Every structure is written in structure tokens, then in C-alpha cells.
Amino acid sequence: MSSCVRERLCWSVEGNKEECLNPERRERRDRARKKPQTSIMSASAGTGVFMLSLMSIPFCYLFNSLIYNNGAEAFFFAGFSAVLILTISVRFMLKKKAPVDRLFYVYAVFAFLSVVNLIIGLEQDNIIDGFVTFYLKEAEPHINTAHGHMISYWDGCVHYLMYLLMIAAITWGDSYRTIGLYWVGSFSMRTMVYILGNAVGKYGTQVTPLFILHILYISLSVWACFRIFSQPSTHDAQLTSIQEAQRTSLLHRPLDLLFIVYLIPALAFCVFRGLVVLDCSSKWCEDYVQQFEPYLKDPTAYPKVHMVVSMLYSGPYYIITLYGLLVPGCEWVPDLTLVHSGALAQAQFSHIGASLHTRTPFSYRVPADSQSVFLLVNVLYALVPHALCYHCCTQPAFFLNPKQEKKTQ
8 A cells, every 4th residue: 555655646747657666767768858958059050051051052152252363372261261161160160059079160161161062062063153164273273174074973962962861860869870981982982092193193293282181081081981981880689680680591581592503703793803904914804995985995004903993902802792691700800891881882873874974085085886785784783782781780680699689788
């Protein structure tokens, strides 16, 4: 009888019987009540960054008008001052409600620059005019190639979307490690191919002062990559699910078997194209270049660097991923598939677009009668790894370590 009276008193005071019996539930309720207020404040910070990134449109038009008759040095100082003003503006706007994560400010600056890259791509296609005319004519000759054109669109669309998603995750206090790892792969491939292609291609001797800004951008991005890798993993599963998945044989895992079958020809295709750009004397290589991908011999050297980098990095990736699909407990597989998917998406988008682009000389474009085969092979080569990545990230039980999961529980 006394316990019933005590229970009713608790119910009347707290307003919830279960919260009185379980203090942890009451603490979760209090945190849930506080979280929306913090989220609303942070959401306004994310909206401010989005609006600030759109300010790059009038900013580019104004700067192009001011320095159109000056040299590349003036453009260098203008670009440096733009980044400085942007950084100070972000800090000033978010002084009272800024997120703690410092990557918020990095992605805010990168979002601004992504819109600039989109403007560059649009002006290259003559959709707009008068925004970056000086930059296209004088400052950076590499950007006027077909490859430079495609990475402008990739950075202005895909990277911009990823920056906004990561900014939104930071403002709402959610994890952005998955999107971040995908961006790490995309950024790494873009940087390696672009920098090495500039160095060994026909524009290798044309270095402008803007190269210093590019190095600053790369340094900041590398720091962001390490910050993303240092975040805790978000992959988890029940201990019983892990044990059950790891006891299942390969024949009873049809998706894993299908991906294993795919990895073997993907490895062969990756190595084959690497040999093609390294001037392999085989008749198969010569026929492939002439009939399907003459762009591999483009003098800008971007396709050559792309294929060599893919052979040196994607090749080992296919081998160790094959191992990870056969041996349970390889926790690095989901993260590795995310990084590789981002890298392959960026590389294939640039390669396919540049192979068909009008800025590529006609002799190096894909022949009209081979375009269907070229598109089918290259699109599948880019999409299947994304299906593998989705499978590994949504069903990670086979790859998790049951001992560590048991400690966590």
C-alpha cells in the first residue's frame, strides 16, 4: 500500500510515472527539450553560410569589372583578399551562435569557392558572361581544358552539395563522417590528377601566382581530411547480427558473391588502361585507344595521370576489398568503399565528360560509333562501386569486430 501511495505521489509531482521510476529517461527528456533550441540557433548559422556563398555571384562580377585591365598579380591579391574578407565575414556573422567544430568555417569558405567554380563552368559554356572573363583569359590556362571544365562543374555542383550537407550536419549536431569520407576520396583524386597533370602536361611551364592560393586550399583540405578520419565510426550492429552474418557462408551471401565477381574484371580493366597510357606495345592496347578511348593520348596528360593513379591505388583497393568480402571482421571495408567511391565518381565524371567535350581536339574524342560501348563500360565502372559502398555501409554486420561490439554493449 505504501509503495502505491509513493508511486502516485511521484506521478503527480513529475507528471510521468515512467520518468519517476527511471531517472535516465527524465535526463533524456531534458536533453531533448534543450536540443531544438540549440538546433534552431545553429540552423540560422547554416543559413547564413548558404546566403554568404551566394554572395560570390555579385562578388565575381564586381572583381572582374575592377581588375579586367590589370595583370595576374592584381587578380592574385584580389583572390587573397576575397578569402580573407570571407573568413572574417563568417566569423563576424556567427559570433554569437557559431558551432564549435572548426570545419564549419572551412566548409563555409569552400562553399563560397564552389559557387565561383560553378560560375567559371557556366561562363566557359557561354551561358553567362562578364563574371570571370579575366580569369579565363589570363590567370589560369589549365582551367580552359576539357578536364578543367569538368572539374569546375564537379566542384560547383557535387562538392557544393556535400559542403552544404556537412554544414547542416554540424549545425544540427549530427555526424557527417560518411559524407566527409566520400568528399575525402573525391578531393584526393581531383587534386592528384589536376596537380600532376599540370606538372607533366603541356601547361607545366605556365605557373601563375594563383598557384599559391591553390596550395593553401590543398593544405586546408588535407587538414580537414585528417579531422574527418579522426571522428568515431558510425557503423554499428547487434552482437547477434554480427555473429549470424559472419557464420553465413559466401554461397548464402549472393550480393557479396556478385561483388566479388565484379571486382576481378574491374581490377583487370583498371590495370589494362594503366598499361595503355604507359605506351604498352600490345595490339589490344593500340586497338583500344583507336576505337574506344583516344582521349587517353591527349597531350594535356590528365587522362594519363588519371589512369596511372587509378592503377596504383584502385588496383590495390580491389584486391584488399576482395579480401574484406571473404574474411569477416575487416572493419575498414565500409570506410574504404566510401573513399574509393568518391574518388571514382569524380574521376569517371571528369574522364567521361572530357572524352566527349568539344574542348578536346576532335582526334582525341570518342568515335561516334563507339560512344555507346564507351558510356556503358565507364558508367558501370563508376556505379557498381557505389552499390558496393551502399551495401557495406547499410549492412556492416559482416565487417564489424564482435569483440569490440561486445565491449561497447
